[in-house]
Structures are given as C-alpha cells and as structure tokens.
Amino acid sequence: MQSNKMIQENIIINSSLHEKPITADIKYIPSKDKKPLILFVHGFKGFKDWGVFNLFANEMANRGFIFMKINLSHNGTTPENLSDFKDLEAFGNNNFTIELHDLKDSIDYLYSENNIIPNDEIDYNQLNLAGHSRGGGLVILKAREDDRIKKVITLAAISDLSKRWPESFLKEWRDKGVQYIENKRTNQLMPLYVQLYDDVLENPDRLSIPNAIKEMKQPLLAFHGTKDETLPIEMxxxxxxxxxxxxxxxxxxxxxxxxxxxxxxxNKLPQTFENILNEIERFLK
Known part of the structure; x- marks a missing residue:
C-alpha cells in the first residue's frame, strides 16, 4: 500500500461546442511513477457521484490508477448541484453527438496545459475509457474514432441505439415532439425531445454501436449481469x-x-463490484 495521501481534484472542463460545462473529478495517489488513467462515463439518468462510483474511484486510485469521472454536460446536473437533476431542459436537449463531443473535450483536456495532473504522474500510453449502461455504448463509439484510447471497459453496456425504442413510442414521440421518462428515484418527469432520435437517424454510421464494435481496434472488457432489468443480457x-x-x-x-x-x-463496495475492480486491474496492468 502506498503511503502518500490521495489527491482529489474537482475540475470544470469547458465545452468547445456549447456553453454547458463538463464537471469532473480526478483521484490518484502521487508517486512520481507514470500511472494508467481510467476516464469513466455514467449512463442515462446517471451522474459521476452516483451510488458506489466514488468508492470505486478511491479503490482504483489506491491500486495505482488515475481515475477521472465526468458528468456529461447535458446530463441534467449543474456545477452547483452535481447529484441532482436541476437542469431538465439540458437533459431533454442531450444527444449522442453532444456526448461524444464531451468525451473529446475531456480527453483533449488531459493533453492540454490546463491539465492539473503532473506530467510525471500520467502515462499517456495508457489512457483507457470505461462506461456504464448508455455510457458503455458511448465509450465504444468514442474508441473507434480516437486512437489515443488504448483499452475499453463496459459495465452493462447497450449494444445498439437504433433498436432502443418501440415503434409506438417513436410515433408518439414524433407527434408530440417530446416524451417524458419517469425517474423513479426522484419522482421527476424528465423530458426527452425528439431531437435525440433525429440525432441517431442523421448520424447512422457514427452512432452505430454495432459498426463501432466491429471496427474498434482496442481490447474490450465487458461486464453484464444475467438479471439486468434495463439492458438484457442478450446485449x-x-x-x-x-x-x-x-x-x-x-x-x-x-x-x-x-x-x-x-x-x-x-463504506465498502458490493461483492460483485469488488470482483469487477480486480478484473479491471488485471485487464489494464
């Protein structure tokens, strides 16, 4: 176990596409050894400080990684409210093209002079992406178009965006221009404007997870549960x-x-997350 104190930094990354910031945090134990970095992306109705993600980040930092997790710019949180959906208009106007751009800006940040991680701590030959659920699909899409990414990890990832919504839902969505998704945890009705679906239709290759999976060059480690109630094991x-x-x-x-x-x-991870942690460490080291 390293004895140095863990560095925990909260940062804001400005988007090069729009005015909404990307909030992020970075955790690592300084050692003057270059460390692999994991950039982690939450899923739909998720955020970087959800549930066990902070414990997860701490554990990975303790094991000699730099762990960076981000709130996608239009996930509904704000810099003042990192764990609450205070900006439902942003949530409704989110789409996959915006999220891919957020990821680009986050990776570009690591190569910029604004990066708070000292050069002698970060191994640029070991930049890795990890994502949960829809974030898992997103990191697959990003890896295909960015060879700075060396390995990819998905937790309960979506395998295809185009088959996500039934025809009846799509027709109503088109007619109304918006669908409301209930957040059972917060009891909020969260808007999804039809532009999200249009984005998938207008970018058929770039937003094709199947194409990205077939074409991506990086090694992929994928986790899934047999009783996944959101994205079935078939994915x-x-x-x-x-x-x-x-x-x-x-x-x-x-x-x-x-x-x-x-x-x-x-103050400890569920047993399966402990196992996931061990597998990720093995996969990346």
Missing part, C-alpha cells in the same frame, strides 16, 4: 459476437447496477 452476447476477442464476464443473478444503489450508505 452482452451481441457485443461478443460482433467482436469475438471481447473479454466478456457474466455475473449470475446480477442486475443492471451489479448490486449497487443510490444513495449507497456502506
């Missing part, structure tokens, strides 16, 4: 079929968040 098998060298780890009877919840009151 994990589809990813493996499209990229046969994917290292797929299936957890029996685990749900979409691998036994975690928000808020998370315990």
């Amino acid at each position: 994990a098998y589809q990813i493996k079929e499209m990229k046969p060298d994917t290292e797929l780890i299936i957890y029996e009877n685990e749900n979409h968040v691998f036994g975690a919840a928000h808020p998370w009151k315990e």
Whole structure:
C-alpha cells in the first residue's frame, strides 16, 4: 500500500461546442511513477457521484490508477448541484453527438496545459475509457474514432441505439415532439425531445454501436449481469459476437447496477463490484 495521501481534484472542463460545462473529478495517489488513467462515463439518468462510483474511484486510485469521472454536460446536473437533476431542459436537449463531443473535450483536456495532473504522474500510453449502461455504448463509439484510447471497459453496456425504442413510442414521440421518462428515484418527469432520435437517424454510421464494435481496434472488457432489468443480457452476447476477442464476464443473478444503489450508505463496495475492480486491474496492468 502506498503511503502518500490521495489527491482529489474537482475540475470544470469547458465545452468547445456549447456553453454547458463538463464537471469532473480526478483521484490518484502521487508517486512520481507514470500511472494508467481510467476516464469513466455514467449512463442515462446517471451522474459521476452516483451510488458506489466514488468508492470505486478511491479503490482504483489506491491500486495505482488515475481515475477521472465526468458528468456529461447535458446530463441534467449543474456545477452547483452535481447529484441532482436541476437542469431538465439540458437533459431533454442531450444527444449522442453532444456526448461524444464531451468525451473529446475531456480527453483533449488531459493533453492540454490546463491539465492539473503532473506530467510525471500520467502515462499517456495508457489512457483507457470505461462506461456504464448508455455510457458503455458511448465509450465504444468514442474508441473507434480516437486512437489515443488504448483499452475499453463496459459495465452493462447497450449494444445498439437504433433498436432502443418501440415503434409506438417513436410515433408518439414524433407527434408530440417530446416524451417524458419517469425517474423513479426522484419522482421527476424528465423530458426527452425528439431531437435525440433525429440525432441517431442523421448520424447512422457514427452512432452505430454495432459498426463501432466491429471496427474498434482496442481490447474490450465487458461486464453484464444475467438479471439486468434495463439492458438484457442478450446485449452482452451481441457485443461478443460482433467482436469475438471481447473479454466478456457474466455475473449470475446480477442486475443492471451489479448490486449497487443510490444513495449507497456502506463504506465498502458490493461483492460483485469488488470482483469487477480486480478484473479491471488485471485487464489494464
């Protein structure tokens, strides 16, 4: 165990596309050894401080990684409210093109003079992306178009955006211009403007996760639970079929968040997350 004190920095990354900032935090233990970096992306209705993500980041930092997690600019949180959906208009106007640009800006930040991580701490040959749920699909899309990314990790990832919504939902969405998604945790009705679907239609190749999986060059480690109630286990098998060298780890009877919840009151990770941590460490080192 290293004895140095953990560095925890909260930062704001300005978007090069729009006025909404990307909030982020970075955790690592300074050692003057160059360390691999994991850039982590939350999923739909998620945020960087959800549930066990801070514990997860701390553990990865303790194991010799730099862990950076971001709030995508239009996820509904604000710099003043990092864990509450105070900006539902931004949430409704989010789309995958914006999120890919957020990821580009976040990676560019690491190469910029604004980067707070000292040069002698970060190994630029080991920049890795990780994402949960929709964020898992996003990191796959990003890896195909950015060769600065060396390895990719997905937790309960979506395998195809185009098949996400049933026809009846799409027709009503088109007619009304908006659909409201209930957030059962907060009881908020969260708007999704039809521009989100138009973005998928207008960028068929760039936003095709199947195409990205087949074309991405990076090694992929994918986790999924057999009792995933949000994105069925079949999606994990589809990813493996499209990229046969994917290292797929299936957890029996685990749900979409691998036994975690928000808020998370315990000071240790659920057992499956401990296992995920061990597998990620092995995969990246």
